[in-house]
Amino acid sequence: MAEKPTLRWGILATGMISSWFVADLSLDRQDAQANHVIQAIGSSSLEKGKAFVAEHLPGKSPTVYGSYEELYADPEVDIIYIGTPHSFHKQNCLDAIRHGKNVLCEKAFALTAPEACEVLDAAREKGVFIMEAMWTRFFPIVRALQQKLHEEKAIGAVHRAFCDFSFDMKIPSLGPASRLKNPALGAGTLLDIGIYSLTWTILGLEPPLGPAPARAAPEKTPKVVAAQSLDDGVDVATTIVLLYEDGRQGIATAHATVKSQRDFARIEGSEGTVIVEGDAAAVPSSFIVKKLDGEEKRYDFPRPGRGFYWEADAVALDIAAGRKENAIMPWAETLRVMEIMDETRRQGGARFPVDKD
Ligand SMILES: NC(=O)c1ccc[n+]([C@@H]2O[C@H](COP(=O)([O-])OP(=O)(O)OC[C@H]3O[C@@H](n4cnc5c(N)ncnc54)[C@H](OP(=O)(O)O)[C@@H]3O)[C@@H](O)[C@H]2O)c1
Missing domain, CATH: 3.40.50.720 (NAD(P)-binding Rossmann-like Domain)
Structure with missing residues (x-):
């Protein structure tokens, strides 16, 4: 070996x-x-x-x-x-x-x-x-879920995915130098936690890219419709809707006050639904496949430490x-997610000093 x-x-x-x-x-x-x-x-x-x-x-x-x-x-x-x-x-x-x-x-x-x-x-x-x-993309649960969704087609054709990552960031109590409060440091729900909601929505809706050189071409970036709530210029809530040409829909949300439920993501297909659970979208621990005929199976992925x-x-x-x-986590995917986040902020209103407009 x-x-x-x-x-x-x-x-x-x-x-x-x-x-x-x-x-x-x-x-x-x-x-x-x-x-x-x-x-x-x-x-x-x-x-x-x-x-x-x-x-x-x-x-x-x-x-x-x-x-x-x-x-x-x-x-x-x-x-x-x-x-x-x-x-x-x-x-x-x-x-x-x-x-x-x-x-x-x-x-x-x-x-x-x-x-x-x-x-x-x-x-x-x-x-x-x-x-x-x-890091979450490397959890074994993600590979297992992708296999269920996109190879075994356990819930048929995937149509919709929803994901939320929210928790009370206690922003009002933080000082102006905090990285969670200062736009110059990239503060806001989008870059901090919304990026996970977005990632799960993409993971649910799109098949994995696979290794180079045989990697599938990345999907065309879906249309993005987004809104944000701002407090002192910092986004304290973000909603992103992804609309694919073939009708697939994704909704990714992040909020700096409320806490997500344990079942933070839901992926819907023509033959059933998958619920993903965990303490937060960053640390998934199980998923449940629910078929339209009532059959239900749970998959648990315990892990030492954080992962x-x-x-x-x-x-x-x-x-x-x-x-x-x-x-x-190829370079093109990092770029594509960044582009979706740029567009989200363009529509939602959160601005960083480096923004050109
Ligand atoms: N993967 C995850 O689950 C996860 C969770 C939380 C955060 N993050 C990411 O990790 C990064 C850091 O987050 P964090 O929560 O660890 O931040 P943090 O606790 O505030 O630590 C950031 C560190 O960066 C250094 N730093 C340099 N210039 C700074 C400045 N002007 N203000 C504040 N810190 C400065 C400091 O270290 P020195 O003084 O030692 O140089 C500071 O301790 C972010 O990108 C965040 O999104 C990821």
Whole structure:
């Protein structure tokens, strides 16, 4: 059996998501596809970096840098994981690429599609691997669901998909510097959680793209009809309707005050319905196939930790094989989702300082 690849991670930023990511990569897993080494941490301050290691990587001693630049320059680091607010993703990616580093960048990949394009062009030119960390797509439940829907056709022809990701983000109580409140940092329901609702709607309605070079052409982007509720210029609720030429409909919603139900997604077909459940749309745990004749079957997918290791394993396998993009989250899909989000904000009214209009 081939030896598992080893990937040495440089973690950029020490916020919440970076803490979740390193905790998951540190789990002892029987079925791990790769060895993940937290090689170095880059933070805006050395003190923050050291405190992060003490709290989230007990017993480990990665190199800690009090600047991002030193992390990019570390020759022992194979890949940079970017866990900064949305508005910094473009520059962080470009800087990492300039140093010849591979990149896994948190969602949303950038603030806008043109920004995403600029980053992908730079990665292509430099010949490094880069992927948007849309981790949920790598959960085994997603592959199983796609198989049920699009290969086994368990509910016949899929016509409609609905997904909601909402929770109380307590925005009024946050300070103006919070990444959830400040438009300059990419605040708002759309980039933070609406991107998941959108992803599930697409996953429900469209067959998977498959690996290159035999990858199916991505579907034509559906027509987008969108509305947003704004508070101080920040979208606190987003509704996106996707309308496909053949009549398929998707409705993706996100709200910053109410909490989604556990059954966060519903996919309807000519012969039944699938309900997807979980604590949130980011962390699906089961789905139920309900046939029109009354037959009902539930599929459960328990997991240790949170589930970031699945995307990390996929990245490690890609890099070991010399691939520059991932088949489950390919560059074209990152761009297409960013374009839908740009159009959603154009219609809904949420603006970032980088917007041209
Ligand atoms: N996949 C998921 O489930 C998930 C969940 C939550 C968030 N996210 C994504 O992860 C990213 C970060 O979110 P988060 O919740 O981890 O944010 P956070 O807790 O606010 O942390 C962001 C980190 O970025 C760095 N940073 C640099 N400049 C900053 C600035 N001007 N303001 C704030 N932070 C700054 C800071 O680290 P240093 O000071 O150490 O440099 C900070 O700790 C976003 O893209 C978000 O959408 C993903």
